[in-house]
Amino acid sequence: MSDLTITAVEAIPYRIAYRKPLRFASGEVTHADHVLVRVHTADGHVGTADAPPRPFTYGETQRGMVAVIESVFAPQLIGLDASRREVLHQRMHRTVANPVAKAAVDMAVWDVLGQAWNMPVTRLLGGYTDRMRVSHMLGFDCPDAMVDEAERMRDTYGITTFKVKVGRRPIDDDVEVVRALRTSLGSKAELYIDGNRGWSASESARALRELSDVGLTLAEELCPADDVLGRRWLVAQTPVPFVADESVSTPAEVTREILGGSATAISIKTARTGFTGSNEVLSLATGLGVEVVMGNQIDGQLGSACTLAFGCAKKATSARAGELSNFLDMSDDLLTEPLRIVDGEMLAPTDPGIGVHVDPDKLAHFRLD
Structure with a gap:
């Protein structure tokens, strides 16, 4: 029997540049200033996950994540058996907020368990399928540049589903972009929009209204959830599922947004709710009869592998294309073997745990501590 006692929790800050800035209504990202989280156990297993801070969305920063993991979570978890997931979850949630830091620790623990039990995490979580269709996220740019990127993703990787960042003023700029994408990609491509409030x-x-003939399939966070009456008014007349994303960082917020009439679909991000919290969110969504989409936190390949593992595990999460491809915008990555997108799909890794491995030389090169 493995000794799964947690002996150490590491938080390693690192930085990798993006090939080009990714711009959207709530911010701009030029570098992956992430935190690699490692959970060590007494029998030598090491679970790994990634924490991408988004200060303009959740208030977390890279330095803050390192501090809360090392000074708060690690003392609470060292000495605990990693298989006691509910205890681990309860101890971390004594601390308010910090959703991405908590999620990374949670997923690193699941990685440990998969390794110890010799099973891929996606099988532990449900094992519904071995692959997902891929959606690619397009950040702000001029229409020609966004069309060029979409065509390149289609021609190179077979991707035909695109999430289009909107939310600029005047709105005509974004309307023009979406129309240009539809004209270029044709009727078979799936387009949906994300306004980031x-x-x-x-x-x-x-x-x-102006895009009513374009065939959008989803509309995500077009306006702030804090504009309570305005948002309910909008959602009541929106002809496509209205997706709550950054407004649903906890299961309780999912209940609030859906029952309050402020959303009709949910974006699940493992970077925000880990595997344990994502299970809770999914159960709420399916119980309430709303659709889900696997979202992207501008993840690197490790984060995308976690999204893929959860997405493949469940029928509901694998029904739509998952946002899995924005690691392609990064100039480099940490994994020994890159994730591959073929014919618009990504296969779930089959190794035990999350199923991917960090290259120690690359980590040594990019780490900041």
Whole structure:
């Protein structure tokens, strides 16, 4: 029997540049200033996950994540058997907020368990399928550049589903982009939009009216959830599923947004809710009868592997294309073997645990501590 007592929890800050800035309504990302989280156990297993801070979304920073993991979570978890997931979850949640830091520790523990039990995490979580269709996220740019990127993703990787960042003012810029994408990609491509809270409710309604003939399949966080009445007014008239994303960082917020009429679908991000919390969110969503999409936190390949593992595990999460490809925007990565997208799909790794491995030389090169 393995000794799964947690002996150490590491938080390693690192930085990798993006080939080009990814711009959207709530911010801009030029570097992956992430935190690699490692959980060590007495029998020598090491679980690994990634924490991408998004200060403009959740308030977490790279330095803050390192501090809370090393000074708060590690003392609470060292000495605990890693298989006692509910105890681990309860101890971390004594500390408010810090969703991405908590999620990374949670996923690193699941990685340990998969290794110890010689099974891929996606099988431990449900094992529904071995692959997912891929959606690619397009950040702000001029119409020609965004069309060029979408065509390159289609021609090189077979991707035909695209999440288009919107939320600029005037809204005509984004309407022009979406129309240009539809004209270029044709009717068979799936397009959906994400406003990152950039518009008001009335601006969102106007944009949706002007794009009513484009065939959008989802509309995500077009206006702030804090604009309670305006958001409910908008969602009540929106003809496609309205996706709550950054407004649902906890299961309780999922309940609030759905039952309050402020959303009709949910984005699940393992970078935000880990595997344990994502299970809770999914159970709520399916119980309430709303659709889900596997979202992207501008993840590197390790984060994308975690999204893929959860997405493949469940029927509901694998029904739509998952946002799995934005690691392609990074200038390098940490994994020994890169993830591959073929014919618009990504296969789940089959090695025990999350199933991917960090290259120690690359980590040594990019780490900041």
